[in-house]
Amino acid sequence: MIGWIGLGHIGRAMAERLSEEYELIVWNRTLEKAKGFRNVAKSPEEVVEKADIVFLSLYDSNAVEEVSKRILSKDIKGKIIVDTTTNHHRKVLRFHELYKSAGAHYLESPVIGSVIPARNGQLTILVSGEKEAYEKALPYLEKLGKKIFYFEEPGKATKLKLINNFVLGAFMAALAEAIALGEKAGIPREELVEVLENGAGNSVVLKAKKEKILSEDYSTHFSIKNLVKDLSYAYDLALDANKTVPLNAVVRELYRVAFEKGLEELDFSAIYKIIREFSL
């Protein structure tokens, strides 16, 4: 039996994908989100009691800390924890230590891609942790991802993920500003998107978000709240690396406007709406 903790937007998509092939026991803090799964646990403790390999998909490192306290209250010797949460680069090192001292194996495994690639097993997965544990987790990771990068060094997967999400946020913001400008200059949105996707805007970001922008459907796959968390973590990484990141600051503050406007739970492609409507 495989354990799954955290059934948010991407957690649910990944858990559903795994459940096509494997028996799962799931837990989510808000119980209603576990609807549709056959084995729903009452607590994270119950999940680790019943499963030898347990996936986490939680909002941030504070959530991982809270849930880990509960997991670590049990005897988890030999168990593998695969943490797909996008974590803080320093906190993730602490998680490696905590699980190691409990005799368990912690794989830091942030994922690149969103709900649709997760549903189709098309994610890119970055993994840091012990090789032996990684090899045991590999069949499950392969069900979720098309490209898997393995690094032995703890923290490396998380650093790479944070750097990737800075590019994601910056690229989306650039596309949003470009489309908003084009419209203001009298060019229809459809035409702008078509030219950009055959020009400098051609990217996985535009491919993934094109329909959302054209139809102004900001239903959440990856929330602005989540992206701002990642950009803040990336900023902390920059502070620790003593590297100035001016673009990170601009992009982060741009998305942070969503909190003032009560739009932070929307998909991050809603940055287009924010830039257009609030003349940013």
Ligand SMILES: NC(=O)c1ccc[n+]([C@@H]2O[C@H](COP(=O)([O-])OP(=O)(O)OC[C@H]3O[C@@H](n4cnc5c(N)ncnc54)[C@H](OP(=O)(O)O)[C@@H]3O)[C@@H](O)[C@H]2O)c1
């Ligand atoms: N969505 C994406 O496209 C995507 C892509 C790549 C990576 N990620 C990363 O994957 C993780 C999950 O993303 P998501 O989009 O699924 O987020 P989400 O929809 O916001 O879900 C967050 C999950 O964390 C749980 N949670 C939050 N705080 C908790 C706590 N203190 N104790 C227990 N559970 C807690 C939530 O439980 P409740 O339901 O009770 O609130 C929910 O299950 C994040 O780290 C995100 O950065 C997401």
